Amino acid sequence: MSGKLTRRGFLKKTAVATAGTAAGAAVLNYASPHLLPEQPVFQPNRSHWAKYQIPVNPSLGEDCEADVAIIGGGYTGLSSAYHVLRNTPSRKVVVLEAKRCGNGASGRNGAMVLTMTADRFIVFSADPAMDKRIYDLTVENIGTLREVSSSAGIDCELDTHGALEVFNTPDAVEAGTAYIEKARRLGFPFEFWDRQRTKDAVGSNRYLGALFDPNSGQVHPMKLTHGWKAAAEGVGARVFENTPVVSIEEGSTHRLRTTGGREIKAKSLVLATNAYTSKAGHFRNTVVPLHAYIGITPPLEEGTLNEIGWRSRLPFFDSRTLVYYLGLTRDNRIHIGGGRVDYSFNSGLAERGDGESAYAALKRELVRIFPRLAGMNFETTWSGLVDMTPDFAPAVGRTGKHGNVYYGLGYCGHGVNLTSLFGRIIADLELGLDSRWDTLPFVNRTPLYVPNEPFRWLGVQGALEYYRRADHIE
Numbered sequence: 001m002s003g004k005l006t007r008r009g010f011l012k013k014t015a016v017a018t019a020g021t022a023a024g025a026a027v028l029n030y031a032s033p034h035l036l037p038e039q040p041v042f043q044p045n046r047s048h049w050a051k052y053q054i055p056v057n058p059s060l061g062e063d064c065e066a067d068v069a070i071i072g073g074g075y076t077g078l079s080s081a082y083h084v085l086r087n088t089p090s091r092k093v094v095v096l097e098a099k100r101c102g103n104g105a106s107g108r109n110g111a112m113v114l115t116m117t118a119d120r121f122i123v124f125s126a127d128p129a130m131d132k133r134i135y136d137l138t139v140e141n142i143g144t145l146r147e148v149s150s151s152a153g154i155d156c157e158l159d160t161h162g163a164l165e166v167f168n169t170p171d172a173v174e175a176g177t178a179y180i181e182k183a184r185r186l187g188f189p190f191e192f193w194d195r196q197r198t199k200d201a202v203g204s205n206r207y208l209g210a211l212f213d214p215n216s217g218q219v220h221p222m223k224l225t226h227g228w229k230a231a232a233e234g235v236g237a238r239v240f241e242n243t244p245v246v247s248i249e250e251g252s253t254h255r256l257r258t259t260g261g262r263e264i265k266a267k268s269l270v271l272a273t274n275a276y277t278s279k280a281g282h283f284r285n286t287v288v289p290l291h292a293y294i295g296i297t298p299p300l301e302e303g304t305l306n307e308i309g310w311r312s313r314l315p316f317f318d319s320r321t322l323v324y325y326l327g328l329t330r331d332n333r334i335h336i337g338g339g340r341v342d343y344s345f346n347s348g349l350a351e352r353g354d355g356e357s358a359y360a361a362l363k364r365e366l367v368r369i370f371p372r373l374a375g376m377n378f379e380t381t382w383s384g385l386v387d388m389t390p391d392f393a394p395a396v397g398r399t400g401k402h403g404n405v406y407y408g409l410g411y412c413g414h415g416v417n418l419t420s421l422f423g424r425i426i427a428d429l430e431l432g433l434d435s436r437w438d439t440l441p442f443v444n445r446t447p448l449y450v451p452n453e454p455f456r457w458l459g460v461q462g463a464l465e466y467y468r469r470a471d472h473i474e
């Protein structure tokens with residue numbers, strides 16, 4: 001046969017095929033954003049927390065000029081406005097929110113107020129001193145949440161009696177014990193709770209132990225949003241709701257346009273748009289929006305609560321990668337979130353049609369934790385968007401051709417506390433006070449690259465499937 005394949009020929013063909021595939025993939029990766037423009041979608045918040053209604057402001061009715069324009073009326077945007085004006089009260093600051101403040105993750109989350117260390121929640125980096133600094137900053141920031149809300153006249157139901165990471169497996173106990181020992185040597189106030197103490201605290205015998213952090217806690221997410229909104233307005237910010245920004249023309253003075261055709265000119269722009277950020281044309285290759293689910297029970301009778309035995313009332317999350325997290329509200333409702341998260345092709349933001357199976361899985365997990373709740377249905381279920389980065393770490397900083405675009409994002413489901421620390425950092429960077437923060441690892445860091453479709457979809461599905469199997473999540 002004339003077409004006999006020699007070793008050299010085979011290698012040559014393989015090299016050509018590999019190079020061709022790589023070139024094709026690169027072209028597809030480059031062309032994909034042009035072929036598949038991302039659609040901004042702002043669906044109403046159906047969460048339990050949204051039953052608490054913050055008075056809504058009018059939309060922007062005329063063109064305006066500002067020193068700082070902030071897109072997004074969640075914790076990041078509202079706290080950035082507050083801190084910019086605390087730094088310089090005379091400046092003009094506008095917040096532009098597509099729907100109502102708290103319509104995004106800030107009004108839909110799992111209510112846990114968590115401390116953290118360098119690159120993510122309680123995982124040590126190579127620099128213990130930096131870990132401790134960040135832990136202390138996040139503890140201090142929880143104090144700020146209390147002060148800011150109460151001075152704005154809003155009781156955001158902040159309880160800071162601590163929170164637990166509960167361990168599901170013997171491996172998690174072993175790793176947790178070693179971790180806590182190291183943490184205590186470094187000056188962290190964490191405690192290891194054994195199986196019995198954990199059961200006495202949360203009422204479930206499913207867990208083999210726990211890490212207790214005395215400085216974390218819980219909050220009413222929408223009331224916290226109200227606190228930040230009232231505080232920002234109290235120092236002079238103008239907050240416009242039902243005002244989606246549809247285009248951004250960057251410059252030394254930015255020009256933003258809203259769906260209502262209004263123009264905003266501003267010298268500085270803050271992107272406080274979380275999982276929606278890529279829709280504004282930024283961070284498309286940084287943030288992956290994931291759909292996360294929560295269910296909440298009706299208020300439990302005193303007798304049922306006693307039988308469950310969640311005596312400490314401490315919020316807790318488990319030791320899986322795709323964590324389950326639970327809280328008990330002041331009016332005795334139990335909420336559970338986590339486990340399954342979903343990615344929609346092309347970073348789709350619209351609510352998914354398969355939510356019911358996610359809520360059914362949450363219900364099954366709730367009954368596994370508290371068998372006494374068999375037969376009880378959730379009163380409300382909802383989903384929200386989490387802004388994941390591939391390395392599970394957040395980022396805050398400055399970008400743009402003119403160095404006047406600021407951002408805080410990539411909270412990966414741990415933003416209730418961190419967002420407003422980032423609001424403070426954004427305000428300082430905007431004023432040129434970089435030296436206060438530039439040693440922190442998440443300031444102006446370059447997050448890992450997320451490829452475009454279809455590679456993103458394939459990569460995220462693969463990663464989620466890996467975590468589901470590792471965590472034994474249905």
Ligand SMILES: Cc1cc2nc3c(=O)[nH]c(=O)nc-3n(C[C@H](O)[C@H](O)[C@H](O)COP(=O)(O)OP(=O)(O)OC[C@H]3O[C@@H](n4cnc5c(N)ncnc54)[C@H](O)[C@@H]3O)c2cc1C
Nearest residue numbers: 072074075076098104105106110112245274384414415416
């Ligand atoms: C289900 C769920 C559970 C969570 N649980 C916890 C938890 O227990 N503890 C914890 O610490 N963290 C938790 N998080 C994460 C936390 O809620 C977020 O990190 C935090 O709320 C992010 O706040 P933000 O202000 O950056 O974003 P968001 O609150 O999402 O605000 C962004 C806002 O920008 C607006 N916007 C976007 N684009 C535009 C535009 N073009 N024009 C105008 N407005 C725009 C959106 O409408 C939105 O209101 C959870 C998140 C979810 C979704």
